[in-house]
Amino acid sequence: MAEVTVGVDLGGTKIQAVVVSDRIVVGQSRCATPKTDAGDVMAGIVASIRAALDTAGKGPSDLRAIGIGTPGSVDAATGHVSKASNVPGFMDDVPLGPTVSEAFEGTCVTVDNDVRAAVMGEYRNGAGRPYRNLLGVFVGTGVGGGLILEGELRHGLGNAGEIGHMTVRPGGRRCSCHRLGCLEAYAGRMSIEQAARHHVDTGHKTKLFEIMERKGRDRLTSSVIAEALDQGDRLAIDLIDAAIEALGLALANANNLLDLEAIIVGGGLGDRLGEPFVRRVEQEMAKNLRIPERPPAVLQTELGDLSGAVGATVLAGG
Amino acid sequence: MAEVTVGVDLGGTKIQAVVVSDRIVVGQSRCATPKTDAGDVMAGIVASIRAALDTAGKGPSDLRAIGIGTPGSVDAATGHVSKASNVPGFMDDVPLGPTVSEAFEGTCVTVDNDVRAAVMGEYRNGAGRPYRNLLGVFVGTGVGGGLILEGELRHGLGNAGEIGHMTVRPGGRRCSCHRLGCLEAYAGRMSIEQAARHHVDTGHKTKLFEIMERKGRDRLTSSVIAEALDQGDRLAIDLIDAAIEALGLALANANNLLDLEAIIVGGGLGDRLGEPFVRRVEQEMAKNLRIPERPPAVLQTELGDLSGAVGATVLAGG
Numbered sequence: 001m002a003e004v005t006v007g008v009d010l011g012g013t014k015i016q017a018v019v020v021s022d023r024i025v026v027g028q029s030r031c032a033t034p035k036t037d038a039g040d041v042m043a044g045i046v047a048s049i050r051a052a053l054d055t056a057g058k059g060p061s062d063l064r065a066i067g068i069g070t071p072g073s074v075d076a077a078t079g080h081v082s083k084a085s086n087v088p089g090f091m092d093d094v095p096l097g098p099t100v101s102e103a104f105e106g107t108c109v110t111v112d113n114d115v116r117a118a119v120m121g122e123y124r125n126g127a128g129r130p131y132r133n134l135l136g137v138f139v140g141t142g143v144g145g146g147l148i149l150e151g152e153l154r155h156g157l158g159n160a161g162e163i164g165h166m167t168v169r170p171g172g173r174r175c176s177c178h179r180l181g182c183l184e185a186y187a188g189r190m191s192i193e194q195a196a197r198h199h200v201d202t203g204h205k206t207k208l209f210e211i212m213e214r215k216g217r218d219r220l221t222s223s224v225i226a227e228a229l230d231q232g233d234r235l236a237i238d239l240i241d242a243a244i245e246a247l248g249l250a251l252a253n254a255n256n257l258l259d260l261e262a263i264i265v266g267g268g269l270g271d272r273l274g275e276p277f278v279r280r281v282e283q284e285m286a287k288n289l290r291i292p293e294r295p296p297a298v299l300q301t302e303l304g305d306l307s308g309a310v311g312a313t314v315l316a317g318g
Numbered sequence: 319m320a321e322v323t324v325g326v327d328l329g330g331t332k333i334q335a336v337v338v339s340d341r342i343v344v345g346q347s348r349c350a351t352p353k354t355d356a357g358d359v360m361a362g363i364v365a366s367i368r369a370a371l372d373t374a375g376k377g378p379s380d381l382r383a384i385g386i387g388t389p390g391s392v393d394a395a396t397g398h399v400s401k402a403s404n405v406p407g408f409m410d411d412v413p414l415g416p417t418v419s420e421a422f423e424g425t426c427v428t429v430d431n432d433v434r435a436a437v438m439g440e441y442r443n444g445a446g447r448p449y450r451n452l453l454g455v456f457v458g459t460g461v462g463g464g465l466i467l468e469g470e471l472r473h474g475l476g477n478a479g480e481i482g483h484m485t486v487r488p489g490g491r492r493c494s495c496h497r498l499g500c501l502e503a504y505a506g507r508m509s510i511e512q513a514a515r516h517h518v519d520t521g522h523k524t525k526l527f528e529i530m531e532r533k534g535r536d537r538l539t540s541s542v543i544a545e546a547l548d549q550g551d552r553l554a555i556d557l558i559d560a561a562i563e564a565l566g567l568a569l570a571n572a573n574n575l576l577d578l579e580a581i582i583v584g585g586g587l588g589d590r591l592g593e594p595f596v597r598r599v600e601q602e603m604a605k606n607l608r609i610p611e612r613p614p615a616v617l618q619t620e621l622g623d624l625s626g627a628v629g630a631t632v633l634a635g636g
Binding site (some may be wrong): 133145147149150152154155157160161162163166168177179252253254259260261287288290291294 | 465467475476487488578605606
């Protein structure tokens with residue numbers, strides 16, 4: 001008898017799968033994203049789903065449906081994905097939904113955007129449960145977002161929620177999208193790393209890259225940034241101050257336009273820097289609110305790095 | 319037999335009433351807003367409604383319902399209004415809905431925000447007809463806005479759509495709301511006038527106030543600004559350039575967040591400066607879009623200064 005739903009969060013570094021039954025996570029599995037090609041990535045997803053089912057004491061015959069949250073451009077009708085630059089082989093058109101469905105004997109597979117899946121996860125099973133109008137902002141490698149208005153996930157023409165590309169500093173830092181002054185150019189981990197490298201090149205001192213090497217990393221991960229902050233590293237402090245200022249302004253602008261009940265702040269950096277970071281973002285936002293006496297609740301995620309996988313089960317009807 | 323709906327747009331300078339039958343405007347009336355007290359303003363509204371019915375060859379017995387769009391804070395449940403600083407006596411609590419209802423023998427009166435009424439008018443009967451996801455921005459004394467998402471007018475917690483108070487220039491010009499750098503501080507007519515006076519005080523030359531006096535006005539109306547632009551007045555050109563830049567940025571930010579189908583630009587200044595102004599706003603917006611190859615349609619209002627009154631009939635179920 002079909003009774004569990006599996007959700008998968010496909011990322012550039014990891015594949016996270018969860019098994020959900022009656023809205024409760026009863027199993028999960030995580031593995032590194034293969035660095036080779038799209039075929040290997042899809043095989044990794046199938047293996048993760050099997051492993052997660054295993055931890056729940058379930059098998060493929062217990063599967064009701066599968067949901068997958070993925071970066072890139074998603075054709076929800078066909079389950080195809082493209083333009084996901086950080087997943088090997090996923091810049092081209094990849095038949096993700098059909099391939100995974102076939103591996104599980106035609107089980108229904110729903111594919112959607114990874115950030116929207118995460119917002120849905122927090123809305124249904126996490127910090128967003130008490131609210132019907134909320135914005136989720138995920139501060140990680142980039143800055144993604146998703147909107148729930150009147151209890152429904154908003155797609156707009158397909159890309160609603162892209163708060164990372166609201167302009168917070170006209171003429172400011174160059175963003176990955178090539179425009180100037182986007183929120184992501186200040187708050188995204190990759191932009192923070194670029195800014196740090198630029199400052200080092202121009203003679204600034206920082207422990208950031210020392211910490212990175214000691215931790216055996218090849219990039220400024222959230223935990224590298226967190227440790228530098230703990231050590232009082234001036235450059236790390238300045239960069240995170242700028243990120244908080246940018247987030248506060250963008251969230252205030254979004255709230256002034258939408259008059260929300262709640263804003264949920266997550267993502268790798270948001271989760272790692274945790275409550276003190278979220279409170280500072282809230283204070284910065286408050287300065288720019290149209291109606292400061294009635295601010296939206298500003299909350300951490302409850303599901304942490306499971307938001308996306310749990311949300312994928314919701315999108316799959318689980 | 320009840321068959322027509324009346325809509326009223328209450329403003330600081332005029333009261334506009336329309337009579338609508340089967341979505342067609344069949345009568346209208348306009349008068350100056352009394353400058354005395356709330357009682358006179360409400361009497362003026364009642365007189366406007368009677369005059370509009372007259373032009374349609376109808377009487378009070380033909381009234382199905384009345385809708386009123388008003389500035390200020392509206393209690394939709396009771397029809398009371400307060401905090402409307404530009405309508406005499408309307409800073410205090412005014413029983414607008416009940417008073418007008420009583421004057422028409424208990425006819426149902428719906429009271430809502432004037433800008434939201436105008437957006438509703440354009441959505442149902444004007445430029446917004448082909449769309450289900452749109453933002454209306456009304457550039458007048460201040461800058462107001464309203465959102466239709468998935469075919470429904472959004473209220474949020476009561477103030478959704480306040481695009482005028484999105485920050486476009488952190489640390490920039492002081493706004494009427496006391497914060498710095500709001501859209502309204504650059505694009506609202508009153509802010510433009512303040513900036514012009516400040517520039518004159520600091521030695522700038524302009525024909526703006528000469529034109530104002532010649533036209534017998536005591537403020538820089540939209541038509542004064544339009545004439546100065548026509549005469550190539552440098553200060554007027556610079557101020558409108560700044561307004562367009564601010565509008566382009568705010569609209570791009572709103573669109574990046576909401577992924578809209580259309581943006582409608584109206585209001586006293588928007589309507590007066592017309593199509594060339596709207597096209598320049600569109601070009602400025604395009605620079606800041608996340609997905610420039612799929613811009614929203616940017617449109618003038620179709621109903622012009624009747625948007626609000628027609629929209630009020632829609633809010634009244636007409």
